[in-house]
Amino acid sequence: MRTTLHTRRAVAALAAVGALALAGCGGNGDGKGGPAGSTGSAETVSLPRLDGQELQVVAVWTGPEQEGFTKVLKEFERRTGAKVGYVPTQDAMLNYIGTKIAGGAPPDVAMLQQVGALREAVERGWAKPAGREAREQVEANYSRGWQQLGTVDSKLYGVYFKAANKSLVWYNAAVFDNAGVSEPKTWKEFLSTAETISASGVAPVSVGGADGWTLTDWFENVYLSQAGPEKYDRLARHEIPWTDPSVARALTTLGELFGRPDLIAGGPDGALQTEFPASVTQTFTGGDRPKAAMVFEGDFVSVNIAQTDAEIGTDAKVFPFPAVDGDPPVVTGGDVAVALTDKPATQALMTFLASPDAAALWAAEGGFLSPNKALDTAAYPNDVQRGIAEALIASGDSFRFDMSDQMPQSFGGTPGKGEWKALQDFLKNPRDVAGTQRRLEADAAAAYRDGS
Structure with a gap:
């Protein structure tokens, strides 16, 4: 995966994070609640009614991260009528997915942590290309670098929902x-x-x-x-x-x-x-x-x-x-949503995860960083996290993705x-x-x- 050249603009944006921390910072310092004016569950993306459909989502998140992601899935349930089950797995996600596929019961959406794992899921024929609505959200809300990270052989498969500033x-x-x-x-x-x-x-x-x-x-x-x-x-x-x-x-x-x-x-x-x-x-x-x-x-x-x-x-x-x-x-990481089934509800969830609506829900809880440039940074619970998020967006494509996750x-x-x-x-x-x-x-x- 090639990203654009590393630039001083990204360095300057990251340096501003330290200045924010030294300033004492407003907002809720504990990272446990959103500020006044948070975007909350404001609806900017249209989702279909999916009453009676069931989905299973797998990711590595447990504890506070699982709680944050669960709020996102609950909002998807509220807006569509679908039922979503969440299963936390170990780091070696492909091994788990392979076992489930061999047993005839693949999860519907997997949150993969490695670019290499995304490529392997595509090569093994497990991953399904993102649908039109999800592609439209990604094209509107993500920089070219994040779009490329989710693309294999010129097709978009992955939606980067959760990012990380690892520097x-x-x-x-x-x-x-x-x-x-x-x-x-x-x-x-x-x-x-x-x-x-x-x-x-x-x-x-x-x-x-x-x-x-x-x-x-x-x-x-x-x-x-x-x-x-x-x-x-x-x-x-x-x-x-x-x-x-x-x-x-x-x-x-x-x-x-x-x-x-x-x-x-x-x-x-x-x-x-x-x-x-x-x-x-x-x-x-x-x-x-x-x-x-x-x-x-x-x-x-x-x-x-x-x-x-x-x-x-x-x-x-x-x-x-x-x-x-x-x-x-400037090293980044991220968790990428990948569809493993062709259900309408699967593609609807991919669309939702690519929208600022979903990102705002977890951002308000703290401990979350979104590469979605359409997300109002007022959703973050304090100025430190807001500054880190703004630095990531300001860096555009001037970053390098976690090397081990590309392998x-x-x-x-x-x-x-x-x-x-x-x-x-x-x-x-x-x-x-x-x-x-x-x-x-x-x-x-x-x-x-x-x-x-």
Whole structure:
């Protein structure tokens, strides 16, 4: 998948996010309710009556994310009369779908997390092209880059409903104040800031290494900033091997953090036992002596912060991922809706998910970012989340999609295998750059050869 060139306009938009956080921010800082004037369930798209029809939707969302998505599905039920069942699955979505299809009971709509998984679903004959109404919504409401991400062989199959800005670092404001540090703008400043925080008595960085996808995000941000967008695209398509010197350079840079146990909460062993949600909550609990001062991940971190007493914009602030020998990176991710059956209700749900109506419902709940440019950003519950959303839309096509999500699922999206496992091993032994490269290349070559 090719996106347009990385530009300084996107960098400037992301930098504004940090300024919003420093300003203290209005709105509901807990991310649990929409502001006055929220678009709510205003109707801008026409849907048919579908009384008596039933749908099943599968996604990986649980907890607060499942609650947010359920509000969207309930509104679809109210407006159409259809009944929608939701089934949360594990990360390896294609395995689940394949089993259901083999049993003659495919889900109607799947929310896939990888561009590679979308391509595989099309190649296996599982995915159905988006209908006319859904295509019209996508063409009207999405930039060309997001349209291309949902397109395979010149046909639109996917609707990107939920996006992610994966180039953010969230931090505990009290710890920064006590240590006398400010938001770093470069990788060198980031490491220096971490050292100062460590000297103040708090572990600087929380890493959710038990979930391998967080480590792929670390690598991708470093690699994009350091190697540049052209190399990033070529590595994503496996046009250059993982044994390339650019990969060695990025791993060596990442090792400057991973190789410093004093800079990581719990050290490497502790990080490998820390799941993503805990990596966030331990950063924002414990007053001015939490287990960590910073946690890197996307806008969806706000969902986990909302489970603590920290207030976004006051206690919890955010800055763009620091520049590494180049521009600050702009890495995105997203969940794409794909039709797996030909039911009229299936296509109606695809149309609804492509509309600003559906996006506004979850946006008001917090912990959600939409690539839908027709969504009124007043729907977001606070200025921090609103600023992140506006930065994403302002970047237009000037972003790079999560690299691991563009690759075959067996390499870039399966727990305990491929890139996830290789980077978990690297976290434990960051001096083994060459060995990590060889393992990554062997696993990638096998995955691309098998196409699975």
